[in-house]
Amino acid sequence: MSNLKIGWAGLGNMGTAMAANLIKAGYDVRVFNRSKDKEKDLIEAGAQSVKDLTELVHSCDIVFTMLSDDNAVKEVYNETNGLLSGENPGKLLIDMSTVAPETSKYLSALCEKHKMNFIEAPVSGSVKPAQDGTLIILVGGTTESYEKAKSLFDVLGKLSLYLGGAGAGSSAKLAINYLLGINIQALAETVLFAEQNGISKENMLAIINEGACGNGIIRLKTPSVINDSYPVAFALKYIVKDLKLAKEAGLSSPLSAPLLNTFSAAMNESGLGDQDLMAVIKHLEKV
Numbered sequence: 001m002s003n004l005k006i007g008w009a010g011l012g013n014m015g016t017a018m019a020a021n022l023i024k025a026g027y028d029v030r031v032f033n034r035s036k037d038k039e040k041d042l043i044e045a046g047a048q049s050v051k052d053l054t055e056l057v058h059s060c061d062i063v064f065t066m067l068s069d070d071n072a073v074k075e076v077y078n079e080t081n082g083l084l085s086g087e088n089p090g091k092l093l094i095d096m097s098t099v100a101p102e103t104s105k106y107l108s109a110l111c112e113k114h115k116m117n118f119i120e121a122p123v124s125g126s127v128k129p130a131q132d133g134t135l136i137i138l139v140g141g142t143t144e145s146y147e148k149a150k151s152l153f154d155v156l157g158k159l160s161l162y163l164g165g166a167g168a169g170s171s172a173k174l175a176i177n178y179l180l181g182i183n184i185q186a187l188a189e190t191v192l193f194a195e196q197n198g199i200s201k202e203n204m205l206a207i208i209n210e211g212a213c214g215n216g217i218i219r220l221k222t223p224s225v226i227n228d229s230y231p232v233a234f235a236l237k238y239i240v241k242d243l244k245l246a247k248e249a250g251l252s253s254p255l256s257a258p259l260l261n262t263f264s265a266a267m268n269e270s271g272l273g274d275q276d277l278m279a280v281i282k283h284l285e286k287v
């Protein structure tokens with residue numbers, strides 16, 4: 001086992017599951033979360049807690065971040081009391097959050113200024129693949145840093161793909177989440193249309209899942225739709241964030257505007273932002 005010391009900042013739904021896999025794989029993992037209570041499970045699993053971000057980066061060789069959005073990532077990477085506040089040349093910082101390609105480029109340049117290495121590595125896959133270590137990891141940055149991180153990515157995911165320079169991983173992530181949003185809204189609309197005409201959710205989902213239109217995300221969300229229960233795996237507010245980022249990155253295809261409008265309304269008008277994104281069906285059944 002490598003004696004690399006691994007830092008992890010951001011222990012939400014994804015970060016907790018991912019860091020747990022590094023601990024299980026035998027790595028020396030140090031954790032920091034803004035709300036300290038979320039560190040408890042990982043400390044019990046063998047991680048060490050550090051008092052702040054300065055200590056995290058100082059005491060580790062590689063530091064991962066898995067945070068909600070661009071503002072959170074910029075705050076954690078700040079030069080005053082964040083990951084870039086000390087002198088830590090040569091260390092590798094890996095951001096796995098879903099952010100704008102421009103934010104990844106900005107972080108890369110900031111790290112370069114501090115003589116630190118940076119790659120972005122957002123993921124495709126939700127909490128279950130994070131727990132199972134079967135995420136798909138979309139890497140942008142230098143090939144040298146990717147090679148250094150690859151054995152860790154092999155623990156976190158079933159596939160890591162090097163896609164190009166800074167911003168490339170984030171661009172790929174926004175594209176796949178566009179397809180995710182389309183799948184979820186299409187599933188919701190299909191089930192509601194069928195129900196309006198007397199076809200039960202159970203029967204419609206059997207037709208979808210047994211046929212060529214079935215796919216992984218639809219199978220994953222089938223129990224939620226049947227039970228009308230949407231425990232959060234990927235919060236609806238995050239697909240709104242990602243569709244906005246995609247729009248800012250140039251997405252203007254015919255389906256993109258109505259998709260963003262629907263999920264935004266589900267969040268702002270129906271108050272579903274903190275539920276799973278499949279809860280969009282509850283918004284659509286009212287419109």
Ligand code: NAP
Nearest residue numbers: 010011012013014034035067068072097098126233234238
């Ligand atoms: P989450 O459960 O909401 O966790 C967000 C994390 O960010 C928490 O640890 C939170 O700390 C931290 N955070 C937020 N603002 C912060 C700030 N200003 N300073 C420091 N820490 C801050 O989110 P998640 O579902 O794990 O998702 C994390 C990222 O992965 C997001 O970018 C999301 O789009 C992406 N993603 C999610 C999924 C999924 O299925 N959930 C799948 C793929 C990608 P506190 O605990 O203190 O609030």
